[in-house]
Each structure stands twice: as C-alpha cells, then as structure tokens.
Amino acid sequence: MVKERKYVKVLCISLCLAFLYFPLIVMAFFSFNSAKSLSNFKGFSLRWYESLFGNLQLLDAVVVSVSIAILATVISTILGTMTAIALTKSKKVIRTTILQVNNLPIMNPEIVTAISLMIFFSVINIDKGYMTMLLAHIAFCTPYVITNVYPKVKQLDPNLADAAMDLGATPFQTLMKVILPQIKPGIVAGALLAFTMSFDDFVISYFVSGNGVENISIVIYNMSKRMNPSIYALSTIVLIVILLVLLIGTFIPYLIVKKKGASINEASS
Amino acid sequence: MKQYKKLVSPYCFWLFVLTIVPMLLIAFYAFTAKGTEITTFRFTLDNFFRFIDPIFLSVLMRSFVLGILTTVICLLIGYPIAYMISKCQERTQTLLILLITIPTWINLLMRTYAWMSILSNNGLINHALQALGFAKMHMMYTDFSVVIGMVYNFLPFMILPIHTSLTNMDKSLTEASMDLGASRVQTFFKITFRLSLSGVLTGVTMVFLPAISAFVIPKMLGGGQYSLIGNFIEQQFITVGNWHFGSAVSLVLAVIVIALMALIYKAEKRTNMSNEDEEGGSRRNGKRKKIRKSTLH
Amino acid sequence: MKKLIELDNLTKEYNGQVVLKGIHLDIHENEFMTLLGPSGCGKTTTLRIVAGFEEASSGEVLFDGIDISTLPPYKREVNTVFQKYALFPHMNVFDNIAFGLKIKKMEKDVIEQKVLRILSLVGLEGFEKRNISQLSGGQQQRVAIARALVNEPKVLLLDEPLGALDLKLRKTMQIELKNIQKEVGITFVYVTHDQEEALTMSDTIVVMNDGAIQQIGTPTDIYNEPENRFVAQFIGESNIVEGIFVKDFLVEFDGQQFVCVDKGFDEGQEVDIVLRPEDLDIVEVGQGKIEGVVSSIIFKGVHYEIMVETSERMYKVHTTDMSEIGKKVNLDFWPEDIHVMEKMGTY
Numbered sequence: 001m002v003k004e005r006k007y008v009k010v011l012c013i014s015l016c017l018a019f020l021y022f023p024l025i026v027m028a029f030f031s032f033n034s035a036k037s038l039s040n041f042k043g044f045s046l047r048w049y050e051s052l053f054g055n056l057q058l059l060d061a062v063v064v065s066v067s068i069a070i071l072a073t074v075i076s077t078i079l080g081t082m083t084a085i086a087l088t089k090s091k092k093v094i095r096t097t098i099l100q101v102n103n104l105p106i107m108n109p110e111i112v113t114a115i116s117l118m119i120f121f122s123v124i125n126i127d128k129g130y131m132t133m134l135l136a137h138i139a140f141c142t143p144y145v146i147t148n149v150y151p152k153v154k155q156l157d158p159n160l161a162d163a164a165m166d167l168g169a170t171p172f173q174t175l176m177k178v179i180l181p182q183i184k185p186g187i188v189a190g191a192l193l194a195f196t197m198s199f200d201d202f203v204i205s206y207f208v209s210g211n212g213v214e215n216i217s218i219v220i221y222n223m224s225k226r227m228n229p230s231i232y233a234l235s236t237i238v239l240i241v242i243l244l245v246l247l248i249g250t251f252i253p254y255l256i257v258k259k260k261g262a263s264i265n266e267a268s269s
Numbered sequence: 270m271k272q273y274k275k276l277v278s279p280y281c282f283w284l285f286v287l288t289i290v291p292m293l294l295i296a297f298y299a300f301t302a303k304g305t306e307i308t309t310f311r312f313t314l315d316n317f318f319r320f321i322d323p324i325f326l327s328v329l330m331r332s333f334v335l336g337i338l339t340t341v342i343c344l345l346i347g348y349p350i351a352y353m354i355s356k357c358q359e360r361t362q363t364l365l366i367l368l369i370t371i372p373t374w375i376n377l378l379m380r381t382y383a384w385m386s387i388l389s390n391n392g393l394i395n396h397a398l399q400a401l402g403f404a405k406m407h408m409m410y411t412d413f414s415v416v417i418g419m420v421y422n423f424l425p426f427m428i429l430p431i432h433t434s435l436t437n438m439d440k441s442l443t444e445a446s447m448d449l450g451a452s453r454v455q456t457f458f459k460i461t462f463r464l465s466l467s468g469v470l471t472g473v474t475m476v477f478l479p480a481i482s483a484f485v486i487p488k489m490l491g492g493g494q495y496s497l498i499g500n501f502i503e504q505q506f507i508t509v510g511n512w513h514f515g516s517a518v519s520l521v522l523a524v525i526v527i528a529l530m531a532l533i534y535k536a537e538k539r540t541n542m543s544n545e546d547e548e549g550g551s552r553r554n555g556k557r558k559k560i561r562k563s564t565l566h
Numbered sequence: 567m568k569k570l571i572e573l574d575n576l577t578k579e580y581n582g583q584v585v586l587k588g589i590h591l592d593i594h595e596n597e598f599m600t601l602l603g604p605s606g607c608g609k610t611t612t613l614r615i616v617a618g619f620e621e622a623s624s625g626e627v628l629f630d631g632i633d634i635s636t637l638p639p640y641k642r643e644v645n646t647v648f649q650k651y652a653l654f655p656h657m658n659v660f661d662n663i664a665f666g667l668k669i670k671k672m673e674k675d676v677i678e679q680k681v682l683r684i685l686s687l688v689g690l691e692g693f694e695k696r697n698i699s700q701l702s703g704g705q706q707q708r709v710a711i712a713r714a715l716v717n718e719p720k721v722l723l724l725d726e727p728l729g730a731l732d733l734k735l736r737k738t739m740q741i742e743l744k745n746i747q748k749e750v751g752i753t754f755v756y757v758t759h760d761q762e763e764a765l766t767m768s769d770t771i772v773v774m775n776d777g778a779i780q781q782i783g784t785p786t787d788i789y790n791e792p793e794n795r796f797v798a799q800f801i802g803e804s805n806i807v808e809g810i811f812v813k814d815f816l817v818e819f820d821g822q823q824f825v826c827v828d829k830g831f832d833e834g835q836e837v838d839i840v841l842r843p844e845d846l847d848i849v850e851v852g853q854g855k856i857e858g859v860v861s862s863i864i865f866k867g868v869h870y871e872i873m874v875e876t877s878e879r880m881y882k883v884h885t886t887d888m889s890e891i892g893k894k895v896n897l898d899f900w901p902e903d904i905h906v907m908e909k910m911g912t913y
Contacts, residue, residue, distance in 0.1 A: 009357075039395075039396040112295070246367075
C-alpha cells in the first residue's frame with residue numbers, strides 16, 4: 001500500500017516535469033535538425049547555429065537584451081538598495097507611501113504599465129528607442145529589488161550600525177563594511193530577479209521601444225509567423241547558459257562552504 | 270543610521286516621474302476625448318459607456334473565463350504535485366523545486382514558440398498521430414492551444430507558493446490530529462489543506478491576475494483574431510489608434526486587478542494570522558512572558 | 567579625581583514625550599559609575615546621548631571641558647558595549663575586535679598584537695578564528711567588551727551588558743568586569759536596572775526615575791541614606807512610614823516618639839521614615855519599642871521574612887530567628903536604623 005503510493009507519487013511528479021520540459025527538449029533536439037522541420041528529424045547538423053551567427057538582426061537583439069539587462073540590473077540594484085536602507089530610517093508616512101506606490105508596478109498588469117510608459121514617453125516627446133527601453137526596464141525592476149532588500153534591512157539589528165560608528169567608522173564605511181555585507185543575500189536575490197525580469201521582458205519592451213531597437217523577445221515575436229529553427233538554436237544556447245550559471249552558482253558556494261566547514265572542524269578539534 | 274535618510278529622495282523623484290505620472294496620464298486619457306482643435310481635450314465619460322459594446326463585452330467575458338479555467342487547471346495539477354513534493358526527502362525536494370523553477374527562467378516567447386511548433390498542423394503531435402495511423406487534429410489557434418500555453422507558463426507559480434506553505438507547516442500538527450483519532454483523509458482536509466490556504470491564495474493570485482491580462486500567449490497561440498483584454502488594449506493603441514478608449518479599458522483592468530489583489534492580500538493576512546495562532550506562535554510567546562514574570566517575582 | 571564628562575541640563579523629547587527632564591551629572595576619571603533605575607527611566611537614553619547615537623533636545627555634553635553635543639559617534643573618544651552585544655555576524659572574533667583599529671588604518675602587526683593582548687585580558691586566548699555564532703552568550707559578551715576596549719577609549723559605556731546572561735554567569739561577569747575596569751584604569755559608565763549589580767560593582771550610583779536623577783552617591787550612601795521614598799523602595803526592601811520630624815534627633819511615628827540620628831529638617835515637618843527589614847528585631851513583649859502580632863512567616867533560605875501586624879500597619883522583618891504565627895511580640899531597632907527622608911509624591 002505504502003509502496004503503491006510511492007509509485008503514484010513518482011509517476012505524477014515525473015509527468016509534471018515531463019510536461020514542463022517537453023517543449024524545451026523538443027526545442028533543443030530540433031535545433032540540431034538538418035532539415036527545416038520541427039517535427040521530422042532528418043539528421044544531425046549545426047546549420048541553424050551557423051545561420052544564427054549569420055543573422056545580424058538576431059545578434060543585434062542579443063546585444064540589446066544583454067546590455068539592457070546588465071545596465072538595468074546594476075542601476076536598479078543600486079537605486080533599490082539605497083532606497084530600502086533609507087526607508088527603514090524614514091518617517092512612517094513616507095515609508096508606507098513609498099512602499100505602496102512601489103507596489104504599483106508589481107501589481108499592475110504588465111500591459112497597463114507598458115502603455116502608461118508608452119503614453120508618457122510620447123507625451124514628453126522622447127524618441128522611442130534604446131534609452132526609453134532602459135528607463136522602462138529600470139522602472140519595473142527597481143520595485144522587485146526593493147521588495148527583496150527591504151525586509152533584510154528591517155531585520156538588521158540597528159545596534160550594528162551604531163556599534164560600527166561607535167568604533168570610529170563613518171556612515172559610508174559603516175554602509176560598506178557592516179550593512180551591505182549583512183544584506184547581501186537580499187541584494188543578490190533582487191539583482192538576479194531584476195536580471196531575469198529584464199532579460200525575459202517582452203510586453204513593456206514591445207510598447208516602449210522603436211526605431212529598430214529590438215530585444216530578443218521582440219525579434220522572436222516578429223518572427224513567430226514564420227518557422228525559423230535559428231530561434232531554436234538561440235533558445236538552446238540560452239538554456240545551456242542558464243544551466244551553466246546554475247551549476248556554477250550552486251556548486252561553487254557549496255564547495256566553499258565545504259572547505260570552510262572542514263577548516264572549522266579542524267580548528268575546533 | 271539616520272544619516273542614510275536622505276537616500277530616499279532620488280527614488281521618490283523616480284517613482285513620481287516614471288510610475289505616478291504615467292498612471293495619471295492613462296487616467297487623463299480615459300476621461301477625455303479629442304476636442305475639435307488638436308490641442309484641446311474635453312472631459313467625457315463616453316469612453317466608459319463604450320464598454321456596453323457587445324464585442325468588448327465578449328472579449329471581457331472570454332478573458333475572465335480563460336483566466337478562471339487556467340487557474341482551476343493549475344490548481345488541480347499544482348496542489349497534488351506540491352503536496353507530493355513536500356512528502357519527499359528534503360534534498361529531493363530542493364532538487365524538484367529547482368527543476369520546476371528552471372523553465373520560468375527561459376524567455377516566455379521562446380517557450381511559447383516551442384509550443385507553436387509542437388501543436389501546429391504539421392507539428393510534432395500531429396506527426397506522431399499520423400505515424401500511429403490516427404487522423405490529424407487541429408489544435409493551433411484554438412482555446413485549447415491558448416489554455417495549454419497559459420497553464421504551461423503559469424503552473425510553476427501555483428506549485429511554488431503551495432509547496433512553501435506546506436513545508437512551513439509544523440509537522441507535529443498532523444501528528445497531533447492523527448493522535449486525536451482523525452484519519453489520514455480527515456487530517457488532510459481539516460488540518461493540512463486548511464493551513465496551506467495562504468499558499469493556495471498566493472498561487473491563485475500569481476496565476477489568475479497575469480492570466481486575465483495576458484497578451485503574448487493568446488497572440489502567439491491564439492492567432493491574430495483571437496482577442497483577450499490585453500490584445501484589445503494593444504489594438505486600440507497600435508492599430509485603431511484610439512488612445513482614449515484604450516486608456517479607459519487599461520484603467521478599468523488596472524483597477525480590477527489591484528482591487529482583487531488587495532482583497533486577496535487581506536484574506537491571506539487573515540489566514541496567516543489564524544495559522545500562526547493555531548501553530549501557537551503568539552500564544553507560546555504570551556506563555557513564555559508569563560513564565561518569565563513569575564520567576565521574577 | 568578629574569572631571570571627565572559633564573552633562574549640563576540635558577533634556578530629550580520623542581514626539582512630544584519628555585524622556586529626560588534636565589540631567590546634571592559629572593563623570594570623573596577612573597570612576598565606575600552606574601545609572602540605575604526601572605525601565606523607561608531615561609538611563610539608556612542618557613547613555614546613548616553620551617555615545618552620540620542620539621542628540622539631546624537641549625543641554626550640553628562636555629568632554630574634558632569641550633562641548634561635543636553635535637559630534638557624531640565616530641569622532642568621540644568613548645566606546646560602547648551594547649545590550650545584545652551587536653557583534654558583526656559576518657566577521658569572526660578577530661575581525662570584530664580589529665574593526666575599530668582597521669578603521670584607524672593601524673599597522674597590521676600592531677593590530678594583531680593589540681587584539682591578542684585584549685583577548686587574553688578577557689580570557690579568550692585562542693578564540694580569534696571562531697565565528698560569532700559558535701560562541702556562548704558569555705563569550706560573546708567578552709568579545710563585545712574586548713572590541714570596545716581595544717580602542718583604548720577614555721570612557722567605556724555599557725548598556726545592560728549582562729542582561730542576556732543567566733544568573734550564575736552574571737555574578738562571575740560582574741566581578742570580572744570590575745577587575746577589568748581596575749586593570750585598564752578607565753571610566754566605566756554602566757546602565758542597569760538590577761540594584762544588586764549596581765551595589766556590587768559601582769564607585770558611584772546614579773538612581774534615576776521618570777527622566778530625572780533621584781540621588782547620586784556611593785553604594786553605601788544610597789543604601790543607608792536614601793534621599794526619598796523612590797530610592798528607598800527601589801534599592802533593597804524597606805518599611806516606609808509617614809511621620810513628623812519633632813526636632814533634631816527626635817521623630818514621631820505610629821503614635822510614639824523615637825530618638826534618631828538625623829537633624830536639619832524643619833521642626834514639625836512631615837517626613838518619610840525608612841526602616842530596613844534587616845534592621846528590625848523581633849523580641850519578647852515588653853523588651854522592644856512597638857507592639858504587634860506575627861501574621862506570616864516565609865523561609866527565604868538565609869533568613870526568615872516575618873510580617874508583624876501592629877495597630878498602625880504591617881512591618882516586614884528579616885531575621886534568622888524563627889518565630890510562630892499568632893505570637894504577640896515587640897519590634898526593636900536602634901536610633902541609627904531610622905532613616906528620615908524628605909516627603910515627596912507617592913510611588
């Protein structure tokens with residue numbers, strides 16, 4: 001009876017994972033197809049990867065996506081962290097108002113945020129392009145950084161900052177040596193979220209960019225009418241990069257912890 | 270630490286310019302119409318009266334039906350999966366949760382694009398059906414393909430919060446319930462499910478709200494003429510060029526979504542509070558205080 | 567002794583609520599001073615103003631005769647030991663203690679030398695590589711003290727530093743702290759609500775209540791000659807009786823006149839009189855000063871706490887002699903056991 005239940009469990013979870021990974025596997029598999037078919041595997045080839053690297057439009061889009069994601073992540077992480085730290089010290093009225101307005105871009109349907117920014121840029125007469133896309137990305141990433149960092153700052157023992165200044169550290173030194181190291185997990189989580197949000201964004205980018213500035217999502221959207229296995233190749237590369245980052249990200253801290261643990265054991269024994 | 274107080278002003282300015290002003294602009298467009306001269310706008314409620322238009326009402330209706338359908342399917346698949354995962358060993362759980370999260374990191378359009386070719390008339394499924402001797406099925410550009418795309422995209426967001434609420438639960442509660450004579454099934458419905466409600470609520474929010482305002486998935490998997498609110502708004506702005514009506518629809522959508530969110534947040538807070546009470550968090554603290562007092566005097 | 571810190575008419579308000587009502591206080595070189603009072607009396611606020619974490623609403627803080635009221639904490643020559651230690655969790659013991667020295671950009675080997683010396687002073691040799699989370703409460707306490715002391719401040723401020731420790735450890739640490747103070751020879755300003763701790767360690771005790779100083783004095787002064795009802799009640803246990811100061815060396819209470827050692831009050835002035843329970847004796851009827859009946863006896867370990875009911879009130883007596891409930895007895899005391907105080911509002 002218990003064993004049966006276990007089989008049912010394994011079966012269900014496997015089916016669910018199969019559903020989630022089926023399209024990804026299909027995508028990766030057919031990116032190596034020698035024919036231009038997404039259902040009929042004719043033989044192994046790298047022709048779609050070659051055509052991907054010959055496709056300037058796609059490559060440009062990769063550059064736009066990556067550069068915007070990096071810039072938006074850096075700026076929104078700095079802005080958000082700064083604000084989160086300041087908020088814990090502000091008056092309650094200011095704090096609650098800002099936190100509530102900050103929630104607006106998170107709760108608002110993406111499409112509403114997108115068109116609100118589109119109207120805004122056209123009213124103040126900025127040409128839609130790289131700059132507007134970057135501004136919009138910072139605008140929707142920063143709230144997520146704040147929601148990740150703010151609780152960490154709030155949990156912080158306020159005496160730690162006092163202690164640092166008591167020992168002679170200036171406010172800036174206190175920030176760098178005591179506060180930031182303490183809230184690092186929140187900052188890293190916020191930055192990662194900001195990066196993936198920015199990198200994956202379609203709706204907002206679609207409405208606020210123009211003049212030929214396109215990110216990966218927009219290019220895929222415009223190509224979706226026609227079949228193009230180059231997109232499969234690109235997706236496969238993205239998938240592999242994510243898996244690599246994940247592997248490095250999971251195993252390196254694990255190794256460090258293991259090493260540290262070993263040295264601690266040595267020290268105590 | 271009060272030295273850091275000033276750091277809040279840049280973001281104050283930023284929020285005002287890039288969040289509040291754009292939202293006010295939507296409201297402004299929603300309540301106005303173009304005047305006779307190009308620069309004059311006049312106040313009007315006409316944009317909202319246009320909602321009675323049967324075409325718009327059917328779009329609205331379809332958005333909600335599809336949103337509810339997606340949410341229900343995600344819940345029916347997601348809850349059991351989350352429950353089964355929470356019954357695994359801890360290390361397996363971490364791995365499974367990671368496996369469920371990874372697909373969400375891949376560009377939504379890439380994933381949806383993959384579904385397009387799987388479901389298309391010459392796609393993988395029909396290819397397989399033919400090979401097995403069945404007739405081809407028409408799946409692309411139907412409700413079916415849109416729902417598949419939505420469920421596929423949103424399912425992880427249902428599983429994750431439910432799993433969190435299930436693992437955060439004090440294990441001794443279910444043991445206590447069975448100790449007091451409740452069967453496995455009774456324990457599940459009276460204790461486990463009841464205490465995981467906050468996770469369910471979060472999951473429902475994270476699926477339903479993006480689902481009713483979805484834009485890309487219905488566009489790619491539903492085809493050009495397939496229209497949900499999101500697509501309707503896009504048409505008003507891009508093809509029709511009626512920013513006033515488009516803004517009115519956006520405003521109403523935003524109000525509905527934010528109001529629902531606030532309601533759910535309130536409900537969640539309530540269930541969380543009662544959960545804490547049942548877990549004895551607050552009561553235990555009170556007791557501890559009492560004990561400390563009595564030892565002092 | 568040289569005056570080191572002078573607090574001149576300090577007041578503090580939070581959102582219209584007055585926490586300090588004009589504090590005047592001189593802190594001398596090499597002194598172990600304790601600010602004692604119930605929670606919310608303003609003692610921690612006073613300490614935080616001296617440290618520079620908070621600014622007084624009015625008044626001045628003079629350090630060596632120079633006004634430092636607006637100086638930020640990192641420019642003051644005082645260091646603080648925090649209530650819950652406030653050790654930096656992302657640094658090990660060595661880095662925590664070296665923090666202040668590194669900020670001052672000292673030579674690496676000087677820092678190491680200083681840290682190791684201070685570690686041996688607080689009895690934590692060999693702990694420098696430990697993580698903060700691996701330390702017990704008492705060890706964290708020592709690190710916190712070392713981290714402050716290593717900067718060689720002129721004044722060390724301690725905010726209820728033993729509050730989180732258990733009773734036994736607290737007793738050992740009290741003695742150890744006192745020894746450390748003697749050894750480094752600097753001023754300690756110590757905040758606590760524990761009267762026993764204050765009496766054990768201090769050179770000077772400042773009793774505070776309700777944002778004001780009630781009495782400043784040596785532990786013996788404070789205990790034996792409380793200036794008012796609050797001090798008498800807060801320090802030790804006491805029987806407080808309302809009476810009249812008849813003339814020098816004579817007071818009247820409970821309908822009788824008694825010889826005392828106090829003088830200098832107005833004749834006929836209403837006063838409060840303190841009789842410490844351990845100063846009262848239970849004797850046979852006819853041999854004492856006040857008549858009464860034993861109403862309850864509680865064994866307290868070292869002594870018995872016996873309540874004696876007289877015609878006027880209930881007296882608390884601490885004695886090592888057993889008595890029996892219902893027995894008629896007399897209470898006896900000496901003239902120097904009567905402490906006369908100014909009468910003030912009831913607490």
